[in-house]
Amino acid sequence: MNFITFTEEKLRLFTHSVFKKMGCSDAHAELATDVLIRSDLRGIDSHGVARLSGYVRLWEKKRINPTPNIRIVHETPTTATIDGDAGLGLVVAPFAMQVAIEKAEKYGSGWVAVKNSNHFGIAGYHSLMAVEKDMIGISMTNASPLVAPTFANERLLGTNPMCYAFPAGKYPPVIVDMATAAAANGKLEIAQRANKDVPEGWIQDKNGNSSINPNELKNGGSLLPLGSDKDHGSHKGYGLSATVDILSAVLSGANYGPWVPPFVAFLEPSANPVGEGLGHFLGAMRVDGFRPAQDFKDHLDNWIERFKSAKTIDPNKKVIIPGEPEHEFEQERKISGIPIIDVVVNDLNELACKLGIEEL
Structure with a gap:
């Protein structure tokens, strides 16, 4: 599993181009781009640019109205x-x-x-x-x-x-x-890309038995x-x-x-x-x-x-305030860039070829 780091600006330009190709107005393309990039900045990689192909496929099926x-x-x-x-x-x-x-x-x-x-x-x-x-x-x-x-x-x-x-x-x-x-479905997708099992208790197979296979939903299982x-x-x-x-x-x-x-x-x-x-x-x-x-x-x-300041069981750990990790990710990634897993990068570049826009 390899990551490629991109600047926020490059990802914004790419994402904006995709939404424009879908027929969105400049204002709508800019807003949609901002929502996705904010997700990647905040470390919620499952809901950022990795979702672009999904939106395009729905648009191609005429299930998304760009205007x-x-x-x-x-x-x-x-x-x-x-x-x-x-x-x-x-x-x-x-x-x-x-x-x-x-x-x-x-x-x-x-x-x-x-x-x-x-x-x-x-x-x-x-x-x-x-x-x-x-x-x-x-x-x-x-x-x-x-x-x-x-x-x-x-x-x-x-x-x-x-x-x-x-x-x-x-x-x-x-x-x-x-x-x-x-768990969010996006976390299963991340596990699938990394070829890793998921924790027990996330999913069940089609017979209702606990499973750690991230592909279980494709086999009739459920979250x-x-x-x-x-x-x-x-x-x-x-x-x-x-x-x-x-x-x-x-x-x-x-x-x-x-x-x-x-x-x-x-x-x-x-x-x-x-x-x-x-x-x-x-x-x-x-x-x-x-x-x-x-x-x-x-x-x-x-x-x-x-x-x-709460006392913790493990002195090396601290109580985390809701939203704190995402804020820290955002501060760091605005400076160091946004890492995207290579599987997603390849998917986005295939999308770019199909839409006729510049690759990442």
Whole structure:
């Protein structure tokens, strides 16, 4: 397994060129690029430029509309439902979060459900938009059905990530960004590229037996909810995933459960959909709607310091604040560059040849 390091600027130019070839406007191409590159900068390599080929394949299947008419279809002063017109989730979700932020600026909080969208990248990107306005940001999305509920041997839920982001004072924001499955599908893809097994408790085979084979999903297996099994709290992960599915899709009019359209282009969407596209749910809450923003940030700093000073079992380890590793990755990679595994580089260069753009 070898890595090739690229500057942020080079990856941005390449990614922007791909989205332009798909027919996106300059503004949409720039925004979609920013979401993917922010993922790579933050060390979430599974959701960065490695996803480009997947978006292109969906576009080729006419499942992604590069020029969507993103619009509000239902609204109250503090809530809205948005139709993404089958656009890139990388563009639709930021539009929705901006609506939530504008409502929060006027009324204290804003809540937006989205239907008819696609994969929206890392949830943290959208929540951080609210943090920049001294707001608490919430973002979640349902996803391709790859996860079996507790006790089930059938894929009914996605990895369904959720993210909560809180503005701090002298420290980086606290960002809880996680899949509600035992592992995100992207981590299986990383293991596949590296030809490595995955930890026990991530997946089960088609018969419901535990497996460490990262290719198990291709053989009819399924991911497990956060907690892995009932004895280790999988019902909690299942409950969180169900919450994301209901808020993102049952509330918005998107597809939910097993009807969510798959991200992989070789699998066709359900012939009998129950909604439109996949769904997101985004929210923004003004901190000063509860107490002065600076007071909150000062106390969150205090919270961070107390947790970082916690006694640890191993003196060589420390308590990690949610979002801290990603912040450290971002600071480092902005200077030293972004490492991309050679398998992904080859995939991207094949994509460049197909689209007629300059290779990496």
